[in-house]
Amino acid sequence: MTDAAAVAPGSSDAPVDPKDYAARMERAALSAADAGLAGLIVTPGPDLVWLTGYSPPTTERLTVLLVAPGRRPQLLVPALERPDAERAPGARALAVSGWTDGEDPYALMVKLLEAKGRYGVSDNAWALHLLALQRNRPEVAYGALTEVLPMLRAVKDAYEVERLAAAGAAADATYEQIVGVRFAGRREYEVAADLARLLREHGHSQVDFTIVGSGPNGANPHHDAGERMIEDGDMVVLDFGGLKDGYGSDTTRTVHVGEPTREERTVHDLVREAQQAAFEAVRPGVACQEIDRVARQVIRRAGYGEYFIHRTGHGIGVTTHEPPYLVEGEHLPLVPGMCFSIEPGIYLPGRFGVRIEDIVTCTETGGRRLNNTARELRVVA
Secondary structure, eight states, X not given: OOOSOOOOTTOOSSOOOHHHHHHHHHXXXXXXXXXXXXXXXXXXXXXXHHHHSOOOOOSSSOOEEEEOTTSOOEEEEEGGGHHHHHTSTTGGGOEEXXXXXXXXXXXXXXXXXXXXXXXXXXXXXXXXHHHHHHHHOTTOEEEEHHHHOTTTTTBOXXXXXXXXXXXXXXXXXXXHHHTTSXXXXXXXXXXXXXXXXXXXXXTOSEEEEEEEEEGGGGGSTTOOOOSOBOOTTOEEEEXXXXXXXXXXXXXXXXXXXXXXXHHHHHHHHHHHHHHHHHHHTOOTTOBHHHHHHHHHHHHHHTTOGGGOOSOSEEEOSSSSSEEEEESTTOOOBOOTTBEEEEOOEEEETTTEEEEOBEEEEEOSSSEEESOOSOOSOEEEO
């Protein structure tokens, strides 16, 4: 579902002050020390972009950032990409070194791992690279960043919250326009193309997904968009988002082509009630799983519990899915600055589905919605 657009090598869409990148790396090193880690091994992907502003080409060549307590962050890159790395927004806080084809980059990397112990590793690190590091330093242990430092990117500062709010406003503007297009007699992928176009017109550089689930396809939460012709009488789930200025949007509204039946209105109102109840439960100190429980209880009491088949929400930031996760078993407490989706749904196999999703940030006094379009069932043509 990922669009082909990407962040240019050596740059980031988000105009973050270089000093902020340095502060993020320093905070990451301190967090690693507090967690009893020897350091962090960061490979290309969202962690590297968030820490340094650098997004290198995706190839098999090793690019890796080492962040460790009491040391200047070290970035090892292929020599042919070193000029781009040195122009990255956070490069002033880094010691950048290069390796040339024919050298063993892992031998160079293990020299940077001065301390024994356990290192946190980016979740999306290639197995090729991690296995090579393990062969070279078998006495060192590794753990996924999501597990060892789940809060690293989970709590946003004021700048990040406002970037997410701007992305949410752009998604809202997209929704307000898409409900004005013709649905009946068009294929799902045609409406999805309209969504992608509108997101870009409202400032998105990257479109990650444009789900259009009409009729029975709406009962599949991750249907995407297919060949089905949308018909009068269809419930249609619209779930779309991507990146604007380096930060994510993700919103869902469910519309109906023509007048809905009583049952369809009842199910939609129930999902809206569950979503509102979960939003009202947001406040500092509440465990993530409690938000899931609140939404699920509303739906379960109405007799539709078996048809709510996914977690209530996920975090969002420089990616559209990241910690925290609002799901049973997640005991992390909400903290001001956390940003996440609240998106309960009901999915009736072979018939229709309903989902309503907003991005919400936790504040000192409760929740703040970053999506603000109407949540009532919208009738479209």
